[in-house]
Amino acid sequence: MALPIARSMTPDDRLAALHARIAAAARIARRDPADITLVAVSKTHPVEAIRPLLAAGQRDFGENRVQEAAAKWPSLREEFADARLHLVGQLQSNKAAEAVALADAIHSIDRPSLVAAVARAIDATGRRPHCFIQVNIGDEPQKGGCTVAELPILLAEAQSANLPVAGLMCVPPAAIEPAPYFALLAKIARDAGLTGLSMGMSDDVEQAVSLGATHVRVGSALFGDRA
Numbered sequence: 001m002a003l004p005i006a007r008s009m010t011p012d013d014r015l016a017a018l019h020a021r022i023a024a025a026a027r028i029a030r031r032d033p034a035d036i037t038l039v040a041v042s043k044t045h046p047v048e049a050i051r052p053l054l055a056a057g058q059r060d061f062g063e064n065r066v067q068e069a070a071a072k073w074p075s076l077r078e079e080f081a082d083a084r085l086h087l088v089g090q091l092q093s094n095k096a097a098e099a100v101a102l103a104d105a106i107h108s109i110d111r112p113s114l115v116a117a118v119a120r121a122i123d124a125t126g127r128r129p130h131c132f133i134q135v136n137i138g139d140e141p142q143k144g145g146c147t148v149a150e151l152p153i154l155l156a157e158a159q160s161a162n163l164p165v166a167g168l169m170c171v172p173p174a175a176i177e178p179a180p181y182f183a184l185l186a187k188i189a190r191d192a193g194l195t196g197l198s199m200g201m202s203d204d205v206e207q208a209v210s211l212g213a214t215h216v217r218v219g220s221a222l223f224g225d226r227a
Contacts, residue, residue: 025209041219064089119161167196
């Protein structure tokens with residue numbers, strides 16, 4: 001479970017504490033911590049809050065909205081050219097071209113129209129961000145993601161469109177033990193021959209790592225509560 005951020009903790013302290021949590025969970029699972037990408041979810045946080053984490057060595061960051069990412073990241077990349085941007089929120093098809101131009105990874109491919117829009121943008125720009133198919137693992141109507149039953153068809157469409165599919169992503173239901181949902185996503189990915197698993201946030205990093213997460217998306221443990 002995520003520990004509250006003490007006022008005295010510096011960005012370096014927060015980053016080190018989170019890496020220690022990931023490393024401890026990986027050790028128990030007999031995994032190499034280097035195989036797990038920490039995505040610092042900087043949505044709603046200003047450039048002034050992001051820059052200290054970049055200075056501390058963090059390189060992968062997640063944003064929800066294309067507009068917000070476009071406002072913040074061009075200037076940050078002038079300072080930190082090796083920073084990698086992940087779009088982790090729901091993506092409108094009419095924003096696909098901008099998303100492909102900005103992002104190094106898109107974690108929310110969840111419907112055929114978005115597959116087609118991203119494929120067109122990739123063809124037009126030559127940029128090939130890693131794509132994760134988002135699965136609505138808890139079958140919650142208020143959340144994005146394809147259903148488990150729809151996944152094989154959507155995955156086949158994405159692969160046919162030559163999207164660089166890296167794996168699957170999920171957000172499990174809130175206030176419920178997440179491990180069974182992470183285990184289900186891992187099994188679905190294995191059955192589909194996929195190795196990437198974008199799952200786990202501040203409160204459940206350990207469970208996600210123990211069940212195979214390759215990307216964990218962490219906001220509050222690094223930035224505190226959202227602005």
